[in-house]
Every structure is written in C-alpha cells, then in structure tokens.
Amino acid sequence: MQHQRMRRLERFALGPSLGQCCGGAVVLAFERLDVSDLNWVTTLGKRIAQGLSTVRSVSFAPAA
Numbered sequence: 001m002q003h004q005r006m007r008r009l010e011r012f013a014l015g016p017s018l019g020q021c022c023g024g025a026v027v028l029a030f031e032r033l034d035v036s037d038l039n040w041v042t043t044l045g046k047r048i049a050q051g052l053s054t055v056r057s058v059s060f061a062p063a064a
Contacts, residue, residue, distance in 0.1 A: 011027050
C-alpha cells in the first residue's frame with residue numbers, strides 16, 4: 001500500500017524567541033518517510049560515508 005506523500009514547508013522567524021539576535025527567517029521542508037523510502041535512504045547513507053555529494057529534488061506541488 002502506497003502512502004500519500006506528506007510534505008510541507010514551514011517558515012520560522014528568527015529572533016529572540018529562537019535565541020537569534022539578527023532576525024530574518026528560514027523555511028524548512030518536512031517530509032514523512034516510511035519503509036518504501038528505505039532504499040534511497042540507505043544509498044544516501046552509503047554515499048555520505050564515502051564522502052560523495054548527492055542531490056535529491058522533491059516537489060511540493062499538489063499531487064495530480
């Protein structure tokens with residue numbers, strides 16, 4: 001059974017509430033992973049251990 005991809009972007013204001021003094025903002029991406037993601041996560045871990053760079057692109061557009 002394939003789960004619905006759960007991805008979201010969340011904006012955090014930087015400032016005294018986060019222990020930051022300079023202000024500004026950061027946007028973080030959150031994604032739910034499950035066992036079907038194990039293959040690429042394992043591959044990523046091996047590449048990191050070998051010192052290899054890796055890029056993974058994801059879409060936050062609504063599912064078709």
